[in-house]
Amino acid sequence: MSLTQLDPELLEQTQYQPPRRYDVILHNDDFTPMDFVIDLLMRYFRQPMDAATQIMLTIHHEGSAICGTYYKEIAETKVTQVQQHARNNGYPLLATLQPERK
Numbered sequence: 001m002s003l004t005q006l007d008p009e010l011l012e013q014t015q016y017q018p019p020r021r022y023d024v025i026l027h028n029d030d031f032t033p034m035d036f037v038i039d040l041l042m043r044y045f046r047q048p049m050d051a052a053t054q055i056m057l058t059i060h061h062e063g064s065a066i067c068g069t070y071y072k073e074i075a076e077t078k079v080t081q082v083q084q085h086a087r088n089n090g091y092p093l094l095a096t097l098q099p100e101r102k
Helices: 008-013 034-045 049-062 072-088
Strands: 021-027 064-071 094-099
Touching: 021 034, 021 049, 021 072, 034 049, 034 064, 034 072, 049 064, 064 072, 072 094
Parallel strands: none
Antiparallel strands: 021 064, 021 094
């Protein structure tokens, strides 16, 4: 039996669904210095200086910003790395993840 002879509903149910991706979000606070956030964006999200500065300004002015979009396990790792680095340096920076906005 070829694929063209199969029930279309069955084919639709068995279509490959790519893994869900997640946005990593940094949130503004009154304690974490802007230079630290820029360094974090460059280090963990591989943003160039200009892009990191723009993202930091968005975080500062709007309260949060998406820093990158990854598969779930990678997004969780990024959140953990960012928060550990911030805590190790005495800052309360909050990083979260949410399903990708399309």
